[in-house]
Amino acid sequence: MSKCTTVKFTTKFLIVASGENSAENIPMFPGLESFPGDVIHSSSYKSGKSYSGKNVLVVGSGNSGMEIAYDLATHGANTSIVIRSPIHVMTKELIRLGMTLAHHLPLNLVDKHLVMAAYLIFGDMSQHGITRPKMGPMTLK
Numbered sequence: 143m144s145k146c147t148t149v150k151f152t153t154k155f156l157i158v159a160s161g162e163n164s165a166e167n168i169p170m171f172p173g174l175e176s177f178p179g180d181v182i183h184s185s186s187y188k189s190g191k192s193y194s195g196k197n198v199l200v201v202g203s204g205n206s207g208m209e210i211a212y213d214l215a216t217h218g219a220n221t222s223i224v225i226r227s228p229i230h231v232m233t234k235e236l237i238r239l240g241m242t243l244a245h246h247l248p249l250n251l252v253d254k255h256l257v258m259a260a261y262l263i264f265g266d267m268s269q270h271g272i273t274r275p276k277m278g279p280m281t282l283k
Contacts, residue, residue, distance in 0.1 A: 151222065153197040154179040184210055190217030198222070203229055225272055230279040231264055232256065240280050253278020 166183045168174075174181065184206040190213040200211045203225040214221040232240075236256055243252045256279050267273070275282055 151199055153199050153222075190214040190219055194218040196220065199224065203227075228273040228275040230257070230260065230274055230282070231267055231272065232260055232279055233263065236260060236263075237279070244280055249280045250278065252280050256280065 166185050168181065168183055184202070187206075187210050190210075193214055194217050197220045198214050200207050200214070200221065200223040203223055207223060211221050211223045236259055239259075240252050240256045243255065257274065
């Protein structure tokens with residue numbers, strides 16, 4: 143049985159990265175209509191430069207959401223990201239390594255190596271509420 147926690151965020155900007163293949167989708171949720179800050183879809187995002195020093199919440203942890211969150215953070219924004227489902231947190235280098243190893247090893251073995259390497263790099267992300275899917279990063283796709 144898991145415990146549900148509600149957290150209230152206050153921010154000036156909200157970026158929604160929840161569409162599929164650039165199809166803009168900003169879901170309606172209570173309070174959005176009265177939110178005084180900017181709300182943009184990831185397809186309209188250009189750069190984190192204008193968000194430097196500001197609080198920004200990125201909704202969506204797919205490729206676009208992760209890239210935008212990274213860009214915002216590197217431009218000095220106080221960046222938070224909503225992660226709804228279990229995900230593998232990987233670097234580009236780990237994914238490249240996995241694709242190379244996949245030519246020579248079974249995918250389940252490649253997955254075990256990638257998950258172990260990610261754990262060594264990032265530690266136990268579950269303490270931050272980020273859990274991994276049961277399937278490995280290579281067999282997941």
